[in-house]
Amino acid sequence: MRLKRYSVVPLAGLLCVAASLFFVASCGGGNSNSSPPPNSNPVPSITSLSPASATVGAPAQTLTIAGTNFLSSSTVTYNAVAHTATYVSSTQLTVPLSAADLATAGSFPVVVTNPAPGGGASNSVNLTVSAPKNVVTLDVNLGPTNDYDNGLFASVEVCEPGSSTNCTTVPDVLVDTGSYGLRLLSGAVSGLTLPAVTDASGNDVQECVQFISMAYVWGPVVQADIHLSGESASSASIQIISESPQYPAPSSCVPTSNAQDSNSVSALGANGILGVANFPQDCGSGCTAASNGVPQYFSCPSGNCQITSVPTTSTQGQVWNPVALFSQDNNGVLVSLPSVAAGGAATASGLLIFGIGTQTNNALGSAQVYGVTDQAYFTTTYNGTQYSDSFIDSGSNAYFFLDSATLGNLDCPDNTGWYCPAATESFTVTNTGTNGTTGSLTFSIENADNLFNTGYAAFNDLGGDSGTSPSTDYFDFGVPFFYDRNVFVGIAGQTVTGVTNVPYGFWAF
């Protein structure tokens, strides 16, 4: 090639020099109206790119360039970096784009260059790589009270219904794959006027949500537009956790008469809770008739709070997992957290991605799907014993499993309820979903006293007990389980391509 071209170039140059004596314009690049002289390469031109745009995090793919005057010797740059071009025809080239090429947002110029003689660079056409509309950043840190171990937080924007200006972004909202719906402290949304959700009698609906710690949150149910990345839930029912409640919490909901509420940042350790677990609503049929007697939704005419009926409808109804209200990417979430080394890390950050198998960034891939029961449990087997009330919960800040006596007295000297093995100990269990999926899982537990002494927020190997004897034990796979994994939560009743026989939703990992 080189030899041949060497012999051709001087000839072309001579011809040009000769010709230029008569027709100056016919030599040199740039005039598209004139044909190049024989043996001079044309200037290429790009008309379009396919795809014309991409999303951050998209997998490696082929970029097809359409245009004119492409040569087998044409070269291509993407973002000013040479990429190996494949010549398809004079009007089409292809180049491979790596995942790294698509890892950051921006407009990246694509240019085709033909070699001399003649030749030169084409026009520049941008490939737009945009931030995905279904991704929210997750941060593991100590939270607003600076004392939350393995706290998984995100920011949530809420607006007055229909408004794009009367909005506020609430940081440090706990992301909880063990509950349903958005609950925000009243102080975090004090600048907004959010309309009340009312019951059939026209009374404002109040909600009391219990925690297994014997605490609870209490306050009105209101409507708000929820914005998470590019996704929206309009006029969604959310709970306001009242820092100064209008009514005392009903005794039927308060586990003990002087039980402590969690209606403050200090008690909650967060500005709110974003529940994205496997059911659309936070109560379901139990709360659709007051006569059922589930002490969760109340109305308080004349200040006397009584259980009230609240439908499961998406407007003027129960508090919903907002993901189920999105117009797309509404069949579940993917929680993706990085690995955290033994000994912990000061902080960690990852992604909450909406939808399962709906975009290039949320494919199930090789994840195994475990169906859950109507109570959102699956079965974990350890040492031949089945624990059928096991679950995965980003609202739990550790692996909570078995009991100290069963494990051989792993109690920490300094921190009650935590495990402190002398050396890092690993546990292998088998999980079984309602759909028959079975898989083995191994995790490690380190000395919790030592972990806590670091002052860090992120601990991969943190564990404590879940029961008092084998009969009450279960496995609660908390935040540490999520590290170094992609964990999917499938919402009951929604369709996920390729997933069947999971009527109450699923976990996949």
Add this chain to the structure above:
Amino acid sequence: MKITSGVLLILTLGAAPAWAVLGEYESSVSLDQKYMRGEDRVISAQGYRLHQITSPNGAVVTEYVTPEGKVFGVSWRAPFIPNMEQLLGSYATPVEQAARAQTRRRGGPFIVRANDFVFVSGGHMRAFHGSAYVPSLLPKNVSAEVVR
């Protein structure tokens, strides 16, 4: 839960909703009968008997009774957490005290090991469960494992 071959099963449909309080006699009846109204099933087992009260709101409360009629354990499984004072009587006090003293464990099960009282509250939203028992009241040859 081991049940003898000669199981005694009594169904008292529509009977007064009631359960006895932990540590007290079987005849003790909860004052608040509003939301546990349900079916009381009495099952005789080896060395003890149990009442299983199933309510329309989806709650199942089980109480474990010694041959002498004392409640040595209770358990629940419900879409909400039952009122602990109704269920545990005076044992609700150590539960409340322990709840106020909690540190660092977040979102995980809540366990109380007090003097002669063991308690665990677990599960998650829409599906709570838990149990409590008094070790000194366990009938002879009956394991705490039966309370579940």
